[in-house]
Amino acid sequence: MKVRIDIMLKNGVLDPQGKAIGHALGTLGFAGVEDVRVGKTIFVTTSETDAAQALAAGKAMAEKILANLVIEDFIVTVV
């Protein structure tokens, strides 16, 4: 079973990487770029065969290790 964990900075948290990309895009000729936010996507392949169990495991992984809940939100989906 494959679980997809999308991790994004919470709204309002400064994203310097996104700002740098936005600046680079503007400099390189892409007009009209207003905002850029960068996140991570982590695909975890597990030996779990039950979708609900895999989803629960993915959530536990995100909460305990992968995401920093102070500044980040995450979404877990089974793919």
Added chain:
Amino acid sequence: MKVRIDIMLKNGVLDPQGKAIGHALGTLGFAGVEDVRVGKTIFVTTSETDAAQALAAGKAMAEKILANLVIEDFIVTVV
């Protein structure tokens, strides 16, 4: 208009960051983790109001700047 650009390493390209996460998950008690792959998600908010134009701009950004096409694949969607 907001464009979402998902960038992943191509299949077969070694992902040391994913390997490290997989190892950490195993060490920290998550059994059954077989493989971990890590990607980037970039949300670009543009002043473009036409979805097709925004999608085309997102593809151009990914091809020219954001993705390394030698080792990475990308998917662009309008959100």
